[in-house]
Amino acid sequence: MKFIAYFFLGMGVFFASFGNIGILRFPDVYTRLQASSKCGITSIISIFIGLIILEGLSPTTIRIIIITIFFLITSPVSSHIIGRSAYKEGILPWRKEKTKGK
Amino acid sequence: MDLNILKIVIILLSINSLISLYRVIKGPTSQDRLIGLNLIVAQVTAIMVISAVNFHRPIYLDVALVYAILGYISIIAITKYLKGRKLHE
Numbered sequence: 001m002k003f004i005a006y007f008f009l010g011m012g013v014f015f016a017s018f019g020n021i022g023i024l025r026f027p028d029v030y031t032r033l034q035a036s037s038k039c040g041i042t043s044i045i046s047i048f049i050g051l052i053i054l055e056g057l058s059p060t061t062i063r064i065i066i067i068t069i070f071f072l073i074t075s076p077v078s079s080h081i082i083g084r085s086a087y088k089e090g091i092l093p094w095r096k097e098k099t100k101g102k
Numbered sequence: 103m104d105l106n107i108l109k110i111v112i113i114l115l116s117i118n119s120l121i122s123l124y125r126v127i128k129g130p131t132s133q134d135r136l137i138g139l140n141l142i143v144a145q146v147t148a149i150m151v152i153s154a155v156n157f158h159r160p161i162y163l164d165v166a167l168v169y170a171i172l173g174y175i176s177i178i179a180i181t182k183y184l185k186g187r188k189l190h191e
Binding site: 006009012013016017019020023024029032033036037040041043044047048051054055059060063066067070071074075077078079081082084085086088089 | 107108114118122124125131134136137138141144147148151154155160163164166170174177178181184185
């Protein structure tokens with residue numbers, strides 16, 4: 001049972017590192033937003049699942065489930081708000097250099 | 103100093119949040135900084151929940167929940183503050 005929890009924790013760290021690589025490497029607001037929201041929510045949910053498996057059934061588990069539900073509701077909403085703010089402000093999407101002039 | 107797996111995960115997540123602090127400092131637009139802040143809030147909440155399980159202190163879970171709520175509300179407030187301006191006119 002412990003190895004499943006450690007597997008989930010390792011998967012969370014893996015996804016967090018790849019989200020950070022996406023944050024550093026991508027060229028635009030919208031692509032960075034995609035990498036951030038997807039990898040962030042996946043890493044958080046898998047770390048919480050690993051902790052729930054590690055802890056067993058206790059009051060701590062119920063609170064972790066509450067925080068997980070809160071993250072599942074609010075993380076897509078905040079990503080959507082950031083993207084909508086960038087779109088309303090008039091930031092143009094990134095294109096390759098060849099198709100830029102046409 | 104004894105290292106178990108949860109402490110190693112805490113150290114790796116701290117390094118990850120330091121890396122995403124780079125985008126907050128250097129981002130060209132303010133939305134880039136907001137993306138970095140969103141990621142930092144998520145990772146610090148995960149660090150708090152892991153330390154609550156590791157050190158057997160259930161009070162850290164309440165701190166994590168309040169911190170997540172504050173991050174969400176602050177992102178909404180900052181985007182409402184940035185609403186009125188235009189870049190390309």
